[in-house]
Amino acid sequence: MGSAAVEDMIEASSGVHFSGFHMDGLDSRHIKKPMISPATENNHNQPFLIGVAGGAASGKTTVCDMIIQQLHDQRVVLVNQDSFYHKLTEEELARVHEYNFDHPDAFDTEKLLDSIDNLRHGRAVDIPKYDFKSYKHDVFPVRRVNPSDVIILEGILIFHDPRVRELMNMKIFVDTDADVRLARRIRRDTVGKSRDIGAVLDQYSKFVKPAFDDFILPTKKYADIIIPRGGDNHVAIDLIVQHIRTKLGQHDLCKIYPNLYVIQSTFQIRGMHTLIRDSQTTKHDFVFYADRLIRLVVEHGLGHLPFTEKQVITPTGSVYTGVDFCKRLCGVSIIRSGESMENALRACCKGIKIGKILIHREGDNGQQLIYEKLPQDISERHVLLLDPILGTGNSAVQAISLLIKKGVPESNIIFLNLISAPQGVHMVCKSFPRLKIVTSEIDIGLNKDFCVIPGMGEFGDRYFGTDDDDDQKVVASMQQSC
Numbered sequence: 001m002g003s004a005a006v007e008d009m010i011e012a013s014s015g016v017h018f019s020g021f022h023m024d025g026l027d028s029r030h031i032k033k034p035m036i037s038p039a040t041e042n043n044h045n046q047p048f049l050i051g052v053a054g055g056a057a058s059g060k061t062t063v064c065d066m067i068i069q070q071l072h073d074q075r076v077v078l079v080n081q082d083s084f085y086h087k088l089t090e091e092e093l094a095r096v097h098e099y100n101f102d103h104p105d106a107f108d109t110e111k112l113l114d115s116i117d118n119l120r121h122g123r124a125v126d127i128p129k130y131d132f133k134s135y136k137h138d139v140f141p142v143r144r145v146n147p148s149d150v151i152i153l154e155g156i157l158i159f160h161d162p163r164v165r166e167l168m169n170m171k172i173f174v175d176t177d178a179d180v181r182l183a184r185r186i187r188r189d190t191v192g193k194s195r196d197i198g199a200v201l202d203q204y205s206k207f208v209k210p211a212f213d214d215f216i217l218p219t220k221k222y223a224d225i226i227i228p229r230g231g232d233n234h235v236a237i238d239l240i241v242q243h244i245r246t247k248l249g250q251h252d253l254c255k256i257y258p259n260l261y262v263i264q265s266t267f268q269i270r271g272m273h274t275l276i277r278d279s280q281t282t283k284h285d286f287v288f289y290a291d292r293l294i295r296l297v298v299e300h301g302l303g304h305l306p307f308t309e310k311q312v313i314t315p316t317g318s319v320y321t322g323v324d325f326c327k328r329l330c331g332v333s334i335i336r337s338g339e340s341m342e343n344a345l346r347a348c349c350k351g352i353k354i355g356k357i358l359i360h361r362e363g364d365n366g367q368q369l370i371y372e373k374l375p376q377d378i379s380e381r382h383v384l385l386l387d388p389i390l391g392t393g394n395s396a397v398q399a400i401s402l403l404i405k406k407g408v409p410e411s412n413i414i415f416l417n418l419i420s421a422p423q424g425v426h427m428v429c430k431s432f433p434r435l436k437i438v439t440s441e442i443d444i445g446l447n448k449d450f451c452v453i454p455g456m457g458e459f460g461d462r463y464f465g466t467d468d469d470d471d472q473k474v475v476a477s478m479q480q481s482c
Protein backbone atom coordinates (compact mmCIF):
# COMPACT_ATOMS: atom_id res chain seq x y z
CA MET A 1 0.00 0.00 0.00
CA GLY A 2 1.36 3.44 -0.91
CA SER A 3 1.96 5.86 1.91
CA ALA A 4 -0.45 8.41 0.39
CA ALA A 5 -3.22 5.82 0.41
CA VAL A 6 -2.50 5.01 4.05
CA GLU A 7 -2.53 8.69 4.94
CA ASP A 8 -5.85 9.22 3.12
CA MET A 9 -7.32 6.28 4.93
CA ILE A 10 -6.08 7.40 8.33
CA GLU A 11 -7.44 10.88 7.73
CA ALA A 12 -10.78 9.52 6.59
CA SER A 13 -11.12 7.08 9.44
CA SER A 14 -9.85 9.27 12.26
CA GLY A 15 -13.00 11.32 11.90
CA VAL A 16 -15.23 8.44 12.85
CA HIS A 17 -14.26 8.67 16.49
CA PHE A 18 -16.20 11.91 16.63
CA SER A 19 -18.99 11.32 14.19
CA GLY A 20 -21.10 8.56 15.68
CA PHE A 21 -23.06 10.71 18.13
CA HIS A 22 -26.79 10.03 17.92
CA MET A 23 -29.57 11.71 19.85
CA ASP A 24 -32.51 9.66 18.62
CA GLY A 25 -34.91 8.47 21.26
CA LEU A 26 -33.20 10.28 24.14
CA ASP A 27 -34.76 12.75 26.51
CA SER A 28 -33.38 16.15 25.50
CA ARG A 29 -33.28 17.31 29.15
CA HIS A 30 -30.45 14.85 29.68
CA ILE A 31 -28.48 15.96 26.66
CA LYS A 32 -25.83 18.48 27.56
CA LYS A 33 -22.93 17.85 25.28
CA PRO A 34 -21.70 15.04 23.08
CA MET A 35 -19.21 12.80 24.81
CA ILE A 36 -16.55 11.02 22.85
CA SER A 37 -16.18 7.35 23.69
CA PRO A 38 -12.91 6.82 25.49
CA ALA A 39 -10.58 4.80 23.30
CA THR A 40 -7.89 4.03 25.82
CA GLU A 41 -7.12 0.49 24.71
CA ASN A 42 -4.15 1.45 22.62
CA ASN A 43 -2.16 4.61 22.04
CA HIS A 44 -1.76 5.02 18.31
CA ASN A 45 1.70 6.12 17.21
CA GLN A 46 3.05 6.30 20.73
CA PRO A 47 6.04 4.38 22.07
CA PHE A 48 5.52 1.79 24.78
CA LEU A 49 6.65 3.41 28.03
CA ILE A 50 7.91 1.23 30.89
CA GLY A 51 8.71 2.54 34.37
CA VAL A 52 11.14 0.62 36.60
CA ALA A 53 11.30 1.69 40.25
CA GLY A 54 12.71 0.18 43.45
CA GLY A 55 15.19 0.97 46.20
CA ALA A 56 18.78 1.98 45.47
CA ALA A 57 20.87 -1.06 44.45
CA SER A 58 17.75 -3.24 44.21
CA GLY A 59 18.76 -4.28 40.70
CA LYS A 60 16.75 -1.83 38.56
CA THR A 61 19.53 -1.20 36.04
CA THR A 62 20.31 -4.91 35.91
CA VAL A 63 16.65 -5.74 35.16
CA CYS A 64 16.48 -3.00 32.48
CA ASP A 65 19.68 -4.29 30.84
CA MET A 66 18.22 -7.80 30.71
CA ILE A 67 14.96 -6.56 29.15
CA ILE A 68 16.90 -4.52 26.58
CA GLN A 69 19.12 -7.48 25.76
CA GLN A 70 16.12 -9.74 25.14
CA LEU A 71 14.46 -7.08 23.00
CA HIS A 72 17.62 -6.80 20.89
CA ASP A 73 15.62 -6.67 17.66
CA GLN A 74 13.53 -3.70 18.82
CA ARG A 75 14.32 -0.02 19.15
CA VAL A 76 14.58 0.45 22.94
CA VAL A 77 16.04 3.36 24.92
CA LEU A 78 16.79 3.62 28.62
CA VAL A 79 16.34 6.93 30.39
CA ASN A 80 17.75 7.19 33.91
CA GLN A 81 16.18 9.38 36.57
CA ASP A 82 19.75 10.11 37.80
CA SER A 83 20.21 12.27 34.69
CA PHE A 84 17.63 14.66 36.10
CA TYR A 85 19.25 15.37 39.47
CA HIS A 86 19.18 19.14 40.10
CA LYS A 87 22.51 20.90 39.62
CA LEU A 88 24.03 21.55 43.06
CA THR A 89 24.99 25.08 44.13
CA GLU A 90 28.58 25.78 45.28
CA GLU A 91 27.26 25.81 48.85
CA GLU A 92 25.48 22.47 48.46
CA LEU A 93 28.60 20.99 46.85
CA ALA A 94 30.72 22.16 49.79
CA ARG A 95 28.40 20.37 52.24
CA VAL A 96 27.41 17.48 49.96
CA HIS A 97 27.22 15.01 52.85
CA GLU A 98 24.22 16.92 54.11
CA TYR A 99 22.42 16.75 50.76
CA ASN A 100 19.50 14.34 50.44
CA PHE A 101 19.79 12.61 47.03
CA ASP A 102 16.90 10.31 47.89
CA HIS A 103 14.23 12.99 48.35
CA PRO A 104 11.75 13.65 45.46
CA ASP A 105 12.83 17.32 45.44
CA ALA A 106 16.37 16.29 44.45
CA PHE A 107 15.07 15.66 40.89
CA ASP A 108 14.10 18.12 38.17
CA THR A 109 10.84 16.39 37.26
CA GLU A 110 9.72 19.19 34.91
CA LYS A 111 12.79 18.59 32.78
CA LEU A 112 12.19 14.84 32.87
CA LEU A 113 8.57 15.37 31.73
CA ASP A 114 9.75 17.62 28.93
CA SER A 115 12.23 15.02 27.67
CA ILE A 116 9.60 12.25 27.76
CA ASP A 117 7.13 14.47 25.95
CA ASN A 118 9.65 15.06 23.19
CA LEU A 119 10.45 11.37 22.85
CA ARG A 120 6.76 10.42 22.82
CA HIS A 121 6.21 12.87 19.99
CA GLY A 122 9.06 11.54 17.91
CA ARG A 123 11.67 14.19 18.73
CA ALA A 124 15.24 13.27 19.73
CA VAL A 125 16.52 14.66 23.04
CA ASP A 126 19.92 15.25 24.62
CA ILE A 127 20.11 13.69 28.05
CA PRO A 128 23.10 14.32 30.33
CA LYS A 129 24.94 11.44 31.94
CA TYR A 130 25.25 12.01 35.68
CA ASP A 131 28.63 11.64 37.36
CA PHE A 132 28.23 10.17 40.86
CA LYS A 133 31.82 11.05 41.77
CA SER A 134 31.72 14.78 41.07
CA TYR A 135 27.90 15.20 41.45
CA LYS A 136 27.90 16.97 38.09
CA HIS A 137 26.23 16.55 34.69
CA ASP A 138 28.92 18.05 32.48
CA VAL A 139 31.74 15.57 33.04
CA PHE A 140 30.59 13.18 30.30
CA PRO A 141 29.30 14.16 26.86
CA VAL A 142 25.50 14.37 26.65
CA ARG A 143 23.73 11.37 25.22
CA ARG A 144 21.54 11.89 22.14
CA VAL A 145 18.44 9.76 22.64
CA ASN A 146 16.38 9.01 19.56
CA PRO A 147 12.64 8.29 19.61
CA SER A 148 12.06 4.53 19.89
CA ASP A 149 9.36 1.89 20.06
CA VAL A 150 10.06 1.24 23.74
CA ILE A 151 11.21 3.79 26.31
CA ILE A 152 12.31 2.52 29.73
CA LEU A 153 12.39 5.06 32.56
CA GLU A 154 14.42 3.86 35.52
CA GLY A 155 14.90 5.38 38.95
CA ILE A 156 14.25 5.14 42.67
CA LEU A 157 11.40 7.69 42.54
CA ILE A 158 10.14 7.29 38.99
CA PHE A 159 6.61 6.43 40.26
CA HIS A 160 6.48 9.36 42.69
CA ASP A 161 5.02 12.04 40.41
CA PRO A 162 1.54 11.13 39.13
CA ARG A 163 2.16 12.97 35.84
CA VAL A 164 5.12 10.70 35.04
CA ARG A 165 3.27 7.62 36.29
CA GLU A 166 0.25 8.27 34.06
CA LEU A 167 2.40 8.17 30.94
CA MET A 168 3.55 4.62 31.64
CA ASN A 169 2.08 1.62 29.85
CA MET A 170 3.76 -0.77 32.28
CA LYS A 171 5.10 -0.22 35.79
CA ILE A 172 7.64 -2.58 37.33
CA PHE A 173 8.88 -2.48 40.94
CA VAL A 174 12.11 -4.32 41.74
CA ASP A 175 11.69 -5.68 45.25
CA THR A 176 14.96 -6.72 46.86
CA ASP A 177 15.64 -7.35 50.52
CA ALA A 178 16.95 -4.31 52.46
CA ASP A 179 20.09 -6.12 53.68
CA VAL A 180 20.99 -7.16 50.16
CA ARG A 181 20.48 -3.58 48.93
CA LEU A 182 22.70 -2.20 51.71
CA ALA A 183 25.45 -4.76 51.09
CA ARG A 184 25.44 -3.99 47.34
CA ARG A 185 25.39 -0.26 48.03
CA ILE A 186 28.43 -0.47 50.31
CA ARG A 187 30.36 -2.37 47.67
CA ARG A 188 29.24 -0.07 44.84
CA ASP A 189 29.92 3.18 46.70
CA THR A 190 33.26 2.16 48.22
CA VAL A 191 34.71 0.27 45.26
CA GLY A 192 32.86 1.92 42.35
CA LYS A 193 32.62 5.50 43.63
CA SER A 194 35.70 5.47 45.93
CA ARG A 195 33.65 6.68 48.92
CA ASP A 196 34.51 6.19 52.56
CA ILE A 197 32.53 3.41 54.26
CA GLY A 198 31.66 5.63 57.25
CA ALA A 199 30.17 8.25 54.93
CA VAL A 200 28.24 5.57 53.03
CA LEU A 201 26.70 4.24 56.25
CA ASP A 202 25.93 7.76 57.50
CA GLN A 203 24.17 8.64 54.25
CA TYR A 204 22.25 5.37 54.43
CA SER A 205 20.86 5.89 57.93
CA LYS A 206 20.28 9.63 57.56
CA PHE A 207 18.72 9.79 54.06
CA VAL A 208 18.56 6.53 52.09
CA LYS A 209 16.62 4.35 54.52
CA PRO A 210 14.10 7.04 55.64
CA ALA A 211 13.46 8.04 52.01
CA PHE A 212 12.93 4.42 51.05
CA ASP A 213 10.31 4.05 53.80
CA ASP A 214 8.65 7.43 53.20
CA PHE A 215 8.75 7.85 49.42
CA ILE A 216 9.93 4.77 47.51
CA LEU A 217 8.12 1.90 49.22
CA PRO A 218 4.74 3.74 49.12
CA THR A 219 4.98 3.79 45.29
CA LYS A 220 5.13 0.00 45.13
CA LYS A 221 1.32 -0.05 45.09
CA TYR A 222 1.33 1.56 41.65
CA ALA A 223 3.31 -1.29 40.10
CA ASP A 224 1.67 -3.65 37.61
CA ILE A 225 4.44 -6.16 38.24
CA ILE A 226 6.60 -6.62 41.34
CA ILE A 227 9.82 -8.54 40.72
CA PRO A 228 11.29 -10.25 43.75
CA ARG A 229 15.03 -10.98 43.50
CA GLY A 230 15.57 -8.54 40.59
CA GLY A 231 17.80 -9.84 37.83
CA ASP A 232 17.82 -13.36 39.29
CA ASN A 233 14.12 -13.66 38.45
CA HIS A 234 14.39 -14.88 34.87
CA VAL A 235 10.76 -16.05 34.74
CA ALA A 236 9.44 -12.56 35.51
CA ILE A 237 11.76 -10.97 32.96
CA ASP A 238 10.75 -13.49 30.25
CA LEU A 239 7.05 -12.76 30.90
CA ILE A 240 7.64 -9.01 30.76
CA VAL A 241 9.53 -9.31 27.46
CA GLN A 242 6.78 -11.53 26.03
CA HIS A 243 4.15 -8.97 27.02
CA ILE A 244 6.13 -6.11 25.45
CA ARG A 245 6.52 -8.11 22.24
CA THR A 246 2.77 -8.68 22.09
CA LYS A 247 2.15 -4.97 22.58
CA LEU A 248 4.69 -4.02 19.93
CA GLY A 249 3.19 -6.48 17.46
CA GLN A 250 -0.19 -4.88 17.92
CA HIS A 251 1.16 -1.37 17.69
CA ASP A 252 2.24 -1.76 14.07
CA LEU A 253 -1.29 -2.48 12.82
CA CYS A 254 -2.85 0.04 15.19
CA LYS A 255 -0.51 2.66 13.78
CA ILE A 256 -1.81 2.02 10.27
CA TYR A 257 -5.49 1.64 11.18
CA PRO A 258 -6.93 3.99 13.77
CA ASN A 259 -10.20 2.04 13.56
CA LEU A 260 -8.54 -1.05 15.03
CA TYR A 261 -8.75 -1.42 18.82
CA VAL A 262 -6.81 -4.18 20.54
CA ILE A 263 -7.80 -4.48 24.17
CA GLN A 264 -5.02 -3.84 26.67
CA SER A 265 -3.20 -7.11 27.26
CA THR A 266 -2.82 -8.28 30.84
CA PHE A 267 -1.44 -11.52 32.22
CA GLN A 268 -5.07 -12.55 32.96
CA ILE A 269 -5.96 -12.08 29.29
CA ARG A 270 -2.83 -13.89 28.13
CA GLY A 271 -3.62 -16.69 30.59
CA MET A 272 -7.12 -17.09 29.12
CA HIS A 273 -5.70 -17.09 25.60
CA THR A 274 -3.16 -19.70 26.63
CA LEU A 275 -6.00 -21.95 27.77
CA ILE A 276 -8.29 -21.56 24.78
CA ARG A 277 -5.41 -22.00 22.35
CA ASP A 278 -4.11 -25.17 24.06
CA SER A 279 -5.19 -28.17 21.98
CA GLN A 280 -5.39 -30.21 25.21
CA THR A 281 -7.97 -27.95 26.87
CA THR A 282 -11.30 -29.70 27.47
CA LYS A 283 -14.54 -28.39 25.97
CA HIS A 284 -15.75 -27.32 29.40
CA ASP A 285 -12.65 -25.18 30.06
CA PHE A 286 -12.58 -23.91 26.49
CA VAL A 287 -16.15 -22.63 26.78
CA PHE A 288 -15.52 -21.15 30.25
CA TYR A 289 -12.43 -19.14 29.22
CA ALA A 290 -13.75 -18.26 25.75
CA ASP A 291 -16.89 -16.86 27.46
CA ARG A 292 -14.75 -14.76 29.81
CA LEU A 293 -12.75 -13.33 26.91
CA ILE A 294 -15.88 -12.74 24.81
CA ARG A 295 -17.44 -10.84 27.70
CA LEU A 296 -14.37 -8.58 27.86
CA VAL A 297 -14.44 -7.92 24.12
CA VAL A 298 -18.18 -7.17 24.25
CA GLU A 299 -17.72 -4.72 27.14
CA HIS A 300 -14.88 -2.98 25.28
CA GLY A 301 -16.97 -2.86 22.11
CA LEU A 302 -19.87 -1.25 23.99
CA GLY A 303 -17.40 1.37 25.20
CA HIS A 304 -17.17 2.62 21.62
CA LEU A 305 -20.86 3.44 21.35
CA PRO A 306 -21.91 7.06 21.59
CA PHE A 307 -23.10 8.24 24.99
CA THR A 308 -24.95 11.27 26.24
CA GLU A 309 -24.33 12.94 29.57
CA LYS A 310 -26.96 12.21 32.21
CA GLN A 311 -27.36 13.47 35.77
CA VAL A 312 -29.12 11.48 38.49
CA ILE A 313 -29.88 12.12 42.16
CA THR A 314 -28.32 9.54 44.48
CA PRO A 315 -30.05 8.30 47.70
CA THR A 316 -27.87 10.80 49.63
CA GLY A 317 -29.52 13.62 47.68
CA SER A 318 -26.33 14.39 45.75
CA VAL A 319 -26.02 14.87 42.01
CA TYR A 320 -24.10 12.23 40.10
CA THR A 321 -23.07 13.21 36.59
CA GLY A 322 -22.84 10.11 34.47
CA VAL A 323 -23.80 8.89 31.02
CA ASP A 324 -26.82 7.30 29.41
CA PHE A 325 -26.41 4.15 27.30
CA CYS A 326 -27.01 4.21 23.57
CA LYS A 327 -30.40 2.52 23.16
CA ARG A 328 -30.70 1.83 19.42
CA LEU A 329 -28.56 -1.30 19.27
CA CYS A 330 -28.60 -4.69 17.65
CA GLY A 331 -26.28 -7.67 17.48
CA VAL A 332 -25.62 -9.66 14.30
CA SER A 333 -23.86 -13.00 14.58
CA ILE A 334 -22.09 -14.68 11.72
CA ILE A 335 -23.28 -18.30 11.96
CA ARG A 336 -22.01 -20.51 13.48
CA SER A 337 -19.08 -19.34 15.61
CA GLY A 338 -20.56 -15.88 16.06
CA GLU A 339 -23.48 -17.42 17.94
CA SER A 340 -21.07 -18.20 20.79
CA MET A 341 -20.89 -14.43 21.42
CA GLU A 342 -24.63 -13.87 21.67
CA ASN A 343 -24.99 -14.78 25.37
CA ALA A 344 -22.35 -12.28 26.43
CA LEU A 345 -24.04 -9.57 24.38
CA ARG A 346 -27.45 -10.42 25.87
CA ALA A 347 -25.92 -10.40 29.37
CA CYS A 348 -24.63 -6.85 28.79
CA CYS A 349 -27.56 -5.40 26.82
CA LYS A 350 -30.91 -6.43 28.24
CA GLY A 351 -33.40 -7.51 25.53
CA ILE A 352 -31.06 -6.72 22.61
CA LYS A 353 -32.28 -7.88 19.19
CA ILE A 354 -29.87 -10.27 17.48
CA GLY A 355 -29.90 -10.97 13.76
CA LYS A 356 -28.02 -13.73 11.90
CA ILE A 357 -26.02 -14.10 8.74
CA LEU A 358 -24.85 -17.43 7.29
CA ILE A 359 -21.99 -17.38 4.85
CA HIS A 360 -20.76 -20.50 3.14
CA ARG A 361 -16.99 -20.60 3.17
CA GLU A 362 -14.87 -22.46 0.64
CA GLY A 363 -11.11 -21.91 0.56
CA ASP A 364 -9.96 -18.35 0.93
CA ASN A 365 -12.49 -16.48 -1.17
CA GLY A 366 -15.32 -18.79 -2.13
CA GLN A 367 -17.72 -16.89 0.15
CA GLN A 368 -21.41 -17.11 -0.58
CA LEU A 369 -24.26 -15.56 1.40
CA ILE A 370 -26.71 -18.37 2.25
CA TYR A 371 -29.08 -16.91 4.83
CA GLU A 372 -29.84 -13.66 6.64
CA LYS A 373 -32.41 -12.66 9.25
CA LEU A 374 -32.01 -9.08 10.41
CA PRO A 375 -34.27 -6.66 12.31
CA GLN A 376 -36.34 -4.54 9.89
CA ASP A 377 -35.19 -1.25 11.39
CA ILE A 378 -31.51 -2.27 11.38
CA SER A 379 -30.53 0.86 9.43
CA GLU A 380 -31.45 2.98 12.48
CA ARG A 381 -29.38 0.93 14.91
CA HIS A 382 -25.75 0.66 15.93
CA VAL A 383 -24.70 -2.87 14.99
CA LEU A 384 -22.36 -5.13 16.97
CA LEU A 385 -21.19 -7.71 14.46
CA LEU A 386 -20.08 -10.96 16.14
CA ASP A 387 -17.50 -13.45 14.90
CA PRO A 388 -14.74 -14.78 17.21
CA ILE A 389 -12.13 -15.21 14.45
CA LEU A 390 -11.15 -12.76 11.73
CA GLY A 391 -9.08 -14.81 9.28
CA THR A 392 -8.86 -13.82 5.60
CA GLY A 393 -11.54 -11.17 6.16
CA ASN A 394 -13.66 -12.44 3.25
CA SER A 395 -16.64 -13.57 5.40
CA ALA A 396 -16.49 -10.34 7.38
CA VAL A 397 -16.45 -8.24 4.20
CA GLN A 398 -19.51 -10.16 2.90
CA ALA A 399 -21.38 -9.63 6.18
CA ILE A 400 -20.46 -5.94 6.44
CA SER A 401 -21.38 -5.31 2.80
CA LEU A 402 -24.81 -6.81 3.49
CA LEU A 403 -25.32 -4.56 6.52
CA ILE A 404 -24.34 -1.49 4.49
CA LYS A 405 -26.72 -2.60 1.70
CA LYS A 406 -29.47 -2.73 4.33
CA GLY A 407 -28.78 0.94 5.10
CA VAL A 408 -26.58 0.64 8.21
CA PRO A 409 -24.03 3.50 8.15
CA GLU A 410 -20.49 2.09 8.10
CA SER A 411 -19.61 4.17 11.16
CA ASN A 412 -22.45 2.49 13.11
CA ILE A 413 -20.85 -0.96 12.84
CA ILE A 414 -18.52 -2.36 15.52
CA PHE A 415 -16.99 -5.71 14.62
CA LEU A 416 -16.16 -7.80 17.71
CA ASN A 417 -13.79 -10.75 17.65
CA LEU A 418 -11.31 -12.61 19.85
CA ILE A 419 -8.48 -13.23 17.40
CA SER A 420 -7.62 -11.38 14.23
CA ALA A 421 -5.12 -12.32 11.54
CA PRO A 422 -3.26 -9.34 10.02
CA GLN A 423 -4.63 -10.29 6.57
CA GLY A 424 -8.21 -9.95 7.83
CA VAL A 425 -7.43 -6.67 9.58
CA HIS A 426 -5.95 -5.22 6.36
CA MET A 427 -8.90 -6.41 4.31
CA VAL A 428 -11.64 -5.09 6.65
CA CYS A 429 -9.95 -1.87 7.77
CA LYS A 430 -9.01 -0.95 4.20
CA SER A 431 -12.48 -1.68 2.81
CA PHE A 432 -14.37 -0.02 5.68
CA PRO A 433 -12.26 2.69 7.31
CA ARG A 434 -15.25 4.07 9.25
CA LEU A 435 -16.13 0.79 10.96
CA LYS A 436 -14.39 -0.20 14.20
CA ILE A 437 -12.80 -3.55 14.97
CA VAL A 438 -12.40 -4.52 18.62
CA THR A 439 -10.28 -7.61 19.19
CA SER A 440 -8.35 -9.20 22.04
CA GLU A 441 -5.24 -10.44 20.17
CA ILE A 442 -3.64 -10.15 16.75
CA ASP A 443 -2.06 -13.39 15.55
CA ILE A 444 0.91 -13.99 13.27
CA GLY A 445 -0.95 -14.85 10.06
CA LEU A 446 -2.68 -17.60 8.07
CA ASN A 447 -1.41 -21.03 7.02
CA LYS A 448 -1.82 -22.58 3.57
CA ASP A 449 -5.35 -23.72 4.52
CA PHE A 450 -6.26 -20.12 5.48
CA CYS A 451 -6.42 -21.02 9.20
CA VAL A 452 -5.19 -18.41 11.67
CA ILE A 453 -1.82 -19.27 13.23
CA PRO A 454 -1.09 -19.89 16.04
CA GLY A 455 -4.90 -19.59 16.29
CA MET A 456 -7.08 -21.98 18.24
CA GLY A 457 -8.39 -24.45 15.65
CA GLU A 458 -12.03 -24.49 14.53
CA PHE A 459 -13.68 -22.26 17.11
CA GLY A 460 -17.27 -23.45 16.45
CA ASP A 461 -16.31 -27.13 16.81
CA ARG A 462 -14.44 -26.52 20.05
CA TYR A 463 -17.14 -24.27 21.54
CA PHE A 464 -20.17 -26.33 20.53
CA GLY A 465 -18.50 -29.70 21.22
CA THR A 466 -18.45 -31.05 17.68
CA ASP A 467 -14.71 -31.56 18.05
CA ASP A 468 -14.10 -35.36 17.83
CA ASP A 469 -11.08 -35.37 20.15
CA ASP A 470 -12.91 -33.98 23.14
CA ASP A 471 -13.67 -37.29 24.94
CA GLN A 472 -9.97 -38.21 24.81
CA LYS A 473 -9.04 -34.83 26.35
CA VAL A 474 -11.43 -35.38 29.26
CA VAL A 475 -9.82 -38.77 29.94
CA ALA A 476 -6.33 -37.25 29.65
CA SER A 477 -7.18 -34.40 32.01
CA MET A 478 -8.73 -36.84 34.54
CA GLN A 479 -5.57 -38.96 34.41
CA GLN A 480 -3.42 -35.88 34.93
CA SER A 481 -5.38 -34.78 37.97
CA CYS A 482 -5.33 -38.26 39.58
Ligand SMILES: Nc1ncnc2c1ncn2[C@@H]1O[C@H](COP(=O)(O)OP(=O)(O)O)[C@@H](O)[C@H]1O
Residues within 6 Å of the ligand: 054, 055, 056, 057, 058, 059, 060, 061, 062, 063, 184, 188, 229, 230, 231, 232
Ligand atom coordinates in the same frame (compact mmCIF):
# COMPACT_ATOMS: atom_id res chain seq x y z
N1 LIG B 1 20.99 -10.47 41.12
C1 LIG B 1 22.14 -9.90 41.44
N2 LIG B 1 23.10 -10.63 42.02
C2 LIG B 1 24.28 -10.07 42.37
N3 LIG B 1 24.57 -8.77 42.18
C3 LIG B 1 23.66 -7.99 41.62
C4 LIG B 1 22.39 -8.51 41.21
N4 LIG B 1 21.67 -7.51 40.68
C5 LIG B 1 22.43 -6.41 40.76
N5 LIG B 1 23.64 -6.70 41.31
C6 LIG B 1 24.72 -5.73 41.58
O1 LIG B 1 24.23 -4.82 42.53
C7 LIG B 1 24.61 -3.51 42.20
C8 LIG B 1 23.35 -2.68 42.04
O2 LIG B 1 22.60 -3.17 40.96
P1 LIG B 1 21.85 -2.18 39.97
O3 LIG B 1 21.20 -3.02 38.93
O4 LIG B 1 22.79 -1.11 39.50
O5 LIG B 1 20.77 -1.58 40.95
P2 LIG B 1 19.96 -0.22 40.89
O6 LIG B 1 19.95 0.24 39.48
O7 LIG B 1 18.64 -0.59 41.43
O8 LIG B 1 20.69 0.71 41.79
C9 LIG B 1 25.44 -3.59 40.94
O9 LIG B 1 26.78 -3.57 41.31
C10 LIG B 1 25.06 -4.92 40.34
O10 LIG B 1 26.10 -5.49 39.63
Ligand SMILES: Nc1ccn([C@@H]2O[C@H](COP(=O)(O)O)[C@@H](O)[C@H]2O)c(=O)n1
Residues within 6 Å of the ligand: 055, 056, 057, 058, 060, 082, 085, 101, 102, 131, 132, 135, 155, 156, 208
Ligand atom coordinates in the same frame (compact mmCIF):
# COMPACT_ATOMS: atom_id res chain seq x y z
N1 LIG C 1 25.47 12.11 43.81
C1 LIG C 1 24.70 11.08 44.19
C2 LIG C 1 23.48 10.86 43.63
C3 LIG C 1 22.75 9.77 44.04
N2 LIG C 1 23.23 8.94 44.99
C4 LIG C 1 22.48 7.78 45.42
O1 LIG C 1 22.11 6.97 44.31
C5 LIG C 1 20.97 6.24 44.60
C6 LIG C 1 20.12 6.14 43.37
O2 LIG C 1 20.78 5.44 42.34
P1 LIG C 1 20.37 3.92 41.97
O3 LIG C 1 21.19 3.56 40.77
O4 LIG C 1 20.69 3.09 43.13
O5 LIG C 1 18.93 3.91 41.69
C7 LIG C 1 20.23 6.97 45.71
O6 LIG C 1 20.02 6.14 46.82
C8 LIG C 1 21.17 8.12 46.08
O7 LIG C 1 21.39 8.20 47.46
C9 LIG C 1 24.44 9.20 45.57
O8 LIG C 1 24.87 8.44 46.45
N3 LIG C 1 25.16 10.25 45.15
Ligand SMILES: [Mg+2]
Residues within 6 Å of the ligand: 060, 061, 154
Ligand atom coordinates in the same frame (compact mmCIF):
# COMPACT_ATOMS: atom_id res chain seq x y z
MG1 LIG D 1 20.49 2.11 38.48
